[in-house]
Amino acid sequence: MNSEEFMRQFIKGVKAGNPPWGEARDFCKQDSPDGFQVFCELIRNRTMPRHVRKWAGELYDAKEEGDFFGNEAFRGATKTTALTEALTA
Numbered sequence: 001m002n003s004e005e006f007m008r009q010f011i012k013g014v015k016a017g018n019p020p021w022g023e024a025r026d027f028c029k030q031d032s033p034d035g036f037q038v039f040c041e042l043i044r045n046r047t048m049p050r051h052v053r054k055w056a057g058e059l060y061d062a063k064e065e066g067d068f069f070g071n072e073a074f075r076g077a078t079k080t081t082a083l084t085e086a087l088t089a
Contacts, residue, residue, distance in 0.1 A: 002034050003027075003033075003034040003035075003037040003038050006023075006024075006027050006034075006038055007038060010024060010038075010042075024038065031060075032060060033053070033057045033060050036056050036086070036087075037056060039086065040082070043086070049078065049082070051073075052078060052082040052083070055071055055079075055082065055083060056083075059083070071083065
């Protein structure tokens with residue numbers, strides 16, 4: 001199950017009054033772009049922007065290759081809030 005499918009399932013659980021918190025915790029513990037996306041969306045209560053999903057994928061690709069990840073983007077592109085704050089939470 002990918003992050004979009006999980007979030008749809010999670011929202012259905014919230015609307016039914018029974019959010020699957022245990023499954024959310026397990027999904028967030030995945031050291032993957034999908035786990036990171038679900039974590040960010042749950043702590044921020046909003047959908048992760050497409051450009052941030054791209055950054056997360058690039059970050060995890062670099063990690064898998066044993067490389068460093070450098071992110072250059074325009075001021076206001078949410079680099080700090082999207083990546084730095086979420087990764088240190």
